Structure formats: C-alpha cells, structure tokens
Amino acid sequence: MQFQLKRNRMLNFYYDIETQFIELTRIIPLDNTDDTYSPRLYSILQMSCGQVENMLRLICDKFGFKYTNPDKQNTKPNFFSYYNPINKNGILSTQWILLKKIDFRDISKSYSPLELQSERAPFWWTGYNETKHDLPDGFKQGNLKNTLYALCAVYSIHCMAYYAQHIEKPDIFLDKKNWVNLSVSYTGDGELIMDSLTPLPKSKLFYCGTRFNSDGALI
Template sequence: MGIEHAKSESPIHWRYFLALEEDLRQLARYIEFAEDNFSTYSVELASLLLSAGSEIDVVAKQICKRIKRDSKANNIGHYANQIGAALPSVGKFKLSLPKYGLCLHPWKNWSSNPRKSPYWWKSYNNVKHQRHTHYKEANLKNVLNALGGLYVLVLYLYPELAEQGRLSPNPSLFRPEASFFNGISCLDTELLIKYELRS
C-alpha cells in the first residue's frame, strides 16, 4: 500500500484549533453569530471556552520557549510581556468571520502599555475556577474571541508554515484582516492562505 506525504502540513496544534473551530461552526446552526446573541451562554460554549483557553496556555508557553529557551512563563501576564515584546504584531492582529460580518481583535490589550490580559481571558479563568458564580461568562462573545486568539497564536507558533501558505486546510470561519494576508499558495488542488505575520 503506497502512502505519500503531502506537500501541505497540518501540525498538531493547527489540527486541534481546526477541531475546535469545527465545533464552533456546528454551534452556528443553533446560535446566530450576531451581536444580539453575544451574551448567550451554554454548556457547549463553556466547553469551547475551556478548551480554547487551555490550548492557548499550551501554545503560548511554546512560543515563549521559542523566544527565550529558558523561559519560565506560565501565566497570561508572562505571556503578554514575552510575546507582546518579541512579537508586537500579535497585539495588532485582527481577524474576521466574513460569513457573519464580525471583526475581532483578541490580543488588543497586548498592544497597550502596560500589557493587560484580555477581558475574555479573565472570563475563561472565572469559568474555569468559579463556574458556579461565573457561568454566564461562558458566552458567545468570549468564545469567539478565545477561538480567534488561539488562531492567532497558532499562526505564530508555526510562522514559517503560516507565511509560506502551508497550513492545511484553511480555517472555515476565521480569516486574517487584509494587512495580515499575503496571498494564496497553491498546493496540488488546494488554495491555502499565506499569512503576513510582521505587519
């Protein structure tokens, strides 16, 4: 049986992001992704928020280790300072959900001085540690930003693949803003986004 390795690549954290994005896409059949529904909360949204936040923690640690081999970064404040300083475009990265006309800027607080945690990260921690009193924070607005934030960080975890247009497949919901889009690469029959990560 012959199996060949494809030219496009799909590393583990990219695949995990895409799996969470697919769960989010399925949820759109029941909750319209619109501002009127941003405060909608549910068990499914809580699950997505917790999964995205946990994966952000894993990915951010890896990025910090790439920036500084002996990095001891282990919380959002450390990630903000190390990643925000070394990769300032993370804080500027904007993305959209074109199908729903929504634009997100999940790491905006990493562009300010001093760098602060995003509001949705605080909600993630509240839901994680005190769900009994903060369950309403497991809402659509926080989940969209958390998944968008994960998307951005995974791109910076795999910068060469992202910039060369070799992360396969493309996300189904999220797209980079124009200044972070650098065209399309064609691999076999697949058109893949080439990202500009130094904007």
C-alpha cells in the first residue's frame, strides 16, 4: 500500500510537469531545432530527472533491490545505483515510448529514453547531471531534445511502476521475455490509434509501446 500511495503522489507530480511542458510548446513549438533552450525548459529537465531517480529508487525499494554506487570511491547512491538492479536483464533499455501528435509535429516519433550510451548514462541525464551546479552556463542543456527525452523516461518508469505494483516476485518483473513491444496503428489523418482500455497511466504527450506480458496475457 505504501508503494501505491507514493507512486500516485509521484504520478500527480509528473502530470504537473507534463502540463508545464505542453503549455511551453505554445511558446517553443516542437518543430524548433533540438538544441533550442530556455531556463523554463531547464527547470522542467531538473524536475524530470529528479523524478527519474526517485521513481527508480521506489521500484528498487518495492522489490528489495540493493543499490550501491558502482564507484567504490563514492558511497552516495547515483543514477546507476538504481538503474543497474532494475536493468539487470535489460528491461529498462528496451522500453519504448511514442510521442503523440501535438502542436506542429506532423508525425509521431518513437523513443527509447532509458537506453545507455555505450555503457554511459543517457545523454539527457548527463546533460542535466553535469550542469546542475553550473548555472547559468548550464541552461543550454535545458533544450528540447534533453527535456523531451527526460519526460519520456519519467513516463516510461511510471508505466513500469504500475506493473511493479501488481507483481510480487522480482524475478518475474525482471524477466525480459515478459516485456513486449507492441505494434501501433494510425488513422488516415496520421493520428495514433490509442488503446483506450489500457490501465497504464494516461499521458497527453506519450503512448507506452512496451507492455508487461505474463503467461501470454497483457496486464
């Protein structure tokens, strides 16, 4: 029950961040170049990355995963402290998210926001982490690309947390073969046909293309 309460509180926080981003796209449309930046985008990037770390930790705590800093010289937990136990079999790096058609975007785009960059943290996390104590110079990392990927990552983890809430055994949750990437369809106008029956958290920005499939049944 404690996990569910915390997950719901964090989900409400995510929805607030998502709303801020959507409102900002009226000023900075998504057809701008990826490196378009602003202090407001950086603020959304900061909040999103904070959610990523805390949601990963919440899932670790739910299943009793131990998290330690891979850097033996530093005992303070970091991104990989929470990422590695969950991604033991690669379930984080294969999560798949689609951006819905909003504003001036003519087509949807797919993302794998939790995929590592040659065993390094995702670029959007690195952009945030290396500049959070280097403002105002670091504001340039608050660009459309980093911020959108960070939001994708938060939503993806929230979808995984929904499944975690309904799974008791960590081995089942970590089993890569239980995670399935679905095919998607579009209307004649290019709109994404959504699965209205999915119990996953609803997003105005994203569609979760990865579902948990245990014993042949999606949940």
